[in-house]
Amino acid sequence: xxxxENPAELEVCQFCQARLKPLNLSLxxxxxxxxxxxxxxxxxxxxxxxxxxxxxxxxxxDEEETSSSSPEDLEGNGEEQPLDWLDGIRLDxxxxxxxxxxxxxxxxxxxxxxxxxxxxxxxLERIRSRKAEDWAEAEVVxxxxxxLPDLFEEGxxxxxxxxxxxxxxxxxLADIHLGEGMDLQDEQETPADIAEPAPEPGQxxxxxxxxxxxxxxxxxxxSEATGPGSAPSLEAKRDEELPEEGxxxxxxxxxxxxxxxxxxxxxxxxxxxxxxxxxxxxWLEGVRPVESVAPSPPLRDETERKVESSGPLAGLRxxxxxxxxLSHLEKPLAYPAKIQATENQSxxxxxxxxxxxxxxxxxxxxxxxxxxxxAPLRWVIAAVLFLAIxxxxxxxxxxxxxxxxxxxSQAVHRLISAIPAEAKVLLAFDYDPGLSPEMDATAAAVVxxxxxxxxxxxxxSTLQAGPLVAERFITRIQDAHGYQxxxxxxxxxxxxxxxxxxxxxxxxxxxxxxxxxxxxRAWESGTTQSLPPLQGxxxxxxxxxxxxxxxxxxxxxxWIEQVAPSLDGEDGQTPMVMVVSAQAEPLVRPYYQxxxxxxxxxxxxxxxxxxxxxxxxxxxxxxxxWPAFGTGLVVAxxxxxxxxxxxxxxxxxxxxxxxxxxxx
Amino acid sequence: xxxPLSASIAIATGLVVLIGYFxxxxxxxxxxxxxxxxxxxxxxxxxxxxxxxxxxxxWRKMTAGDPKSVFSAVLVVSLxxxxxxxxxxxxxHPSSLWLFNYVQVPIESSLVALLAVILVYAGxxxxxxxxxxxSAAFIITLVIVLLATGPLFGxxxxxxxxxxxxxxxxPATAGARGILIGIALGVIATGLRILMGADRPYSG
Numbered sequence: 001x002x003x004x005e006n007p008a009e010l011e012v013c014q015f016c017q018a019r020l021k022p023l024n025l026s027l028x029x030x031x032x033x034x035x036x037x038x039x040x041x042x043x044x045x046x047x048x049x050x051x052x053x054x055x056x057x058x059x060x061x062d063e064e065e066t067s068s069s070s071p072e073d074l075e076g077n078g079e080e081q082p083l084d085w086l087d088g089i090r091l092d093x094x095x096x097x098x099x100x101x102x103x104x105x106x107x108x109x110x111x112x113x114x115x116x117x118x119x120x121x122x123x124l125e126r127i128r129s130r131k132a133e134d135w136a137e138a139e140v141v142x143x144x145x146x147x148l149p150d151l152f153e154e155g156x157x158x159x160x161x162x163x164x165x166x167x168x169x170x171x172x173l174a175d176i177h178l179g180e181g182m183d184l185q186d187e188q189e190t191p192a193d194i195a196e197p198a199p200e201p202g203q204x205x206x207x208x209x210x211x212x213x214x215x216x217x218x219x220x221x222x223s224e225a226t227g228p229g230s231a232p233s234l235e236a237k238r239d240e241e242l243p244e245e246g247x248x249x250x251x252x253x254x255x256x257x258x259x260x261x262x263x264x265x266x267x268x269x270x271x272x273x274x275x276x277x278x279x280x281x282x283w284l285e286g287v288r289p290v291e292s293v294a295p296s297p298p299l300r301d302e303t304e305r306k307v308e309s310s311g312p313l314a315g316l317r318x319x320x321x322x323x324x325x326l327s328h329l330e331k332p333l334a335y336p337a338k339i340q341a342t343e344n345q346s347x348x349x350x351x352x353x354x355x356x357x358x359x360x361x362x363x364x365x366x367x368x369x370x371x372x373x374x375a376p377l378r379w380v381i382a383a384v385l386f387l388a389i390x391x392x393x394x395x396x397x398x399x400x401x402x403x404x405x406x407x408x409s410q411a412v413h414r415l416i417s418a419i420p421a422e423a424k425v426l427l428a429f430d431y432d433p434g435l436s437p438e439m440d441a442t443a444a445a446v447v448x449x450x451x452x453x454x455x456x457x458x459x460x461s462t463l464q465a466g467p468l469v470a471e472r473f474i475t476r477i478q479d480a481h482g483y484q485x486x487x488x489x490x491x492x493x494x495x496x497x498x499x500x501x502x503x504x505x506x507x508x509x510x511x512x513x514x515x516x517x518x519x520x521r522a523w524e525s526g527t528t529q530s531l532p533p534l535q536g537x538x539x540x541x542x543x544x545x546x547x548x549x550x551x552x553x554x555x556x557x558x559w560i561e562q563v564a565p566s567l568d569g570e571d572g573q574t575p576m577v578m579v580v581s582a583q584a585e586p587l588v589r590p591y592y593q594x595x596x597x598x599x600x601x602x603x604x605x606x607x608x609x610x611x612x613x614x615x616x617x618x619x620x621x622x623x624x625x626w627p628a629f630g631t632g633l634v635v636a637x638x639x640x641x642x643x644x645x646x647x648x649x650x651x652x653x654x655x656x657x658x659x660x661x662x663x664x
Numbered sequence: 665x666x667x668p669l670s671a672s673i674a675i676a677t678g679l680v681v682l683i684g685y686f687x688x689x690x691x692x693x694x695x696x697x698x699x700x701x702x703x704x705x706x707x708x709x710x711x712x713x714x715x716x717x718x719x720x721x722x723w724r725k726m727t728a729g730d731p732k733s734v735f736s737a738v739l740v741v742s743l744x745x746x747x748x749x750x751x752x753x754x755x756x757h758p759s760s761l762w763l764f765n766y767v768q769v770p771i772e773s774s775l776v777a778l779l780a781v782i783l784v785y786a787g788x789x790x791x792x793x794x795x796x797x798x799s800a801a802f803i804i805t806l807v808i809v810l811l812a813t814g815p816l817f818g819x820x821x822x823x824x825x826x827x828x829x830x831x832x833x834x835p836a837t838a839g840a841r842g843i844l845i846g847i848a849l850g851v852i853a854t855g856l857r858i859l860m861g862a863d864r865p866y867s868g
Contacts, residue, residue: 374785378781381781381784381788385781385784400816400817400818401815401818403815403825433764433769433772433773434772435776436769436773465764468760468764471755471756471761472764472765476765491756496704496707496708496711497703497704500704500707501707504700504701507700508697512701512704517755519754553840557844585832585836587840587844589832589833589837589840590837593833605813626814627815629814629815630814630816632780632814633810633811633813636780636784636810637806637807637811640784640787640788640806640807640810641803642788643788644787644789644790644791646788646792647788647789648795650792651792651795
């Protein structure tokens, strides 16, 4: 029970007093030979029943005998401690047995006769007194509700008492009900031999306390301490002490515990009349369970019916299990990990989960209609335009005359015609190289006119690539005039800062652009003179004309807003002329149409350049580009109109099909 | 601490230039010119910084092994070669002009020429995608202007050129005037906001 180790020879644990070896019981017969110290005889020996001696009792007897020879050994074991009380009992019984039949074999009792009689405990004295008085009234206990040792318990499975064995049992033993706990190890013992008759209906089962039961056993052991020879004396003692058949010992009445009402099978009033009512204390009465309050019968402790199957107490009933319950461990119940949720809850949980999953998932784009690739169409348009223009250039099949010149272009022509020879003209090239084809063609006639007049040109730009555009224009487009650098023209390079640079140029040109594109000092200094195109030029108003060639309206507007106010001089205002692309014309024309006009002339686009060329009558780029330009425009117009009509009709047909399909 | 200092400098400079523009005072005019020249110099330095940053960005792309780093490599190589060539020979040198005339101008011109194809294609698809009053007016105006701008194989359509001139001078100019007025008002408002410190485009 306690799990501690004990010597092998021990039958009872020295710590917790639990039985280490199974109990072997044998029913003694009346004419049985004197009981040996080995214990109960097997069932085959039922012809010679032996007095009822339990193993532990027998062991104790043996130990006493041993201790009598070597008391010091026994004392060292500690087993002798609980036997002191036994000695006391034995001594008393010896004194009683001296007058009674038989003598006890003192050698059978552990502890020895040499031990002095110790003072009896009070409870033992009480037992002896009661015994003498009530022994005759004691009845056999048929069934006990409280846990009693299986040795003296009666159960349903009681082995029926055989006739022969019952007749052979002594009266006192016949009264004592052995019960089911008498499952012997070798199954040779006959619990039936010592089985007690079942209590009569109506009788109250005797409920003995364990202590009282031990006392009874002790009495029995002490009476049998004399060994085999003592069996008759023990039997005699038992005959004396045991109550008559059907009666209860007096000591039982004293220790009779509460009787569970629902557990009782016998409720007859006759039974109550035969029993002496116990003196139950008042406080016990108060806690006594009431049948009406407890509707359900109390649970019956079935542990008493459980027969021990292992250990030293094998075969006994109602004992504490020898094997720990841990040895019979079962797999714990596997509780489901799944949450017990209702159907609706599961549905809502799934819905929430779907929402959360869709949150991080990109929404698939709607199905787009499968349109064919448009790249082939663009290739076709490019090819058509290219072939049309190339054919026009090569074949010259479009002898288109130059357009008439507009009024603004005529004003430019008039102004340029009015400038003196070798006049100083500021020429600004503010267009990107990408628009060079259009702007070169637009400005070619104007610059050609200027160069025909012998004007000294000062090239400047507010764009980073402007100086090179200007250089290219003069050297390649107007190479026919043979202008020399720094002689007829000077390239002042690039002015950073946009509008601020133009303002700075207007305020102080020499400080703004002191060097040319070749890093040659352009302006007059203390030691050097200015270049010929800049001689006599201190401010912008000293120029005869300012011609701005720009492809964007913002650039033209910056020139007009920053430079035009500084062109008013004492001798009049220096005219400013704009040569712009067709896209910038709407933004520049208001300055020309203003009152007073802020610019004095305007040439816009290839049409304006071609018209100016018609004024000068000289062959230039506009003459070369004009027919191809016209062909390209016509083809582009046809492509736009035709393609638009085709797309419009196809869309209309598709819509009609869809409508018809829906109507069907 | 830095924000008020830069704002004060910007506001003071703007006021000096503005007042000097309207009030012809000697020292004020000189100061105005001086400040404007500083602005021009700073603008030039900004162009150099922009070129350097462009070089650095594409250099990193090239060395980082970007999948499209080949274009960055072309840019870096071209920039380096042009810088070395033009920087050593000068921008007006025939070699520099050759590089400009036969590389830069054709490439940029070709890119602008693509615009013609794209505009024709967009015009052709416009009627099929969206047909309403504005798109119809646009197409009609486009056709008239295109046909009236160039020669029609020697054909003279009476009134077509005049109509085209009227479109260019009246509705187009009117719209342009409105744009210009809007631009002017916006510039005035922006300038005043900068002078008052409400806008600080110069702050980091």
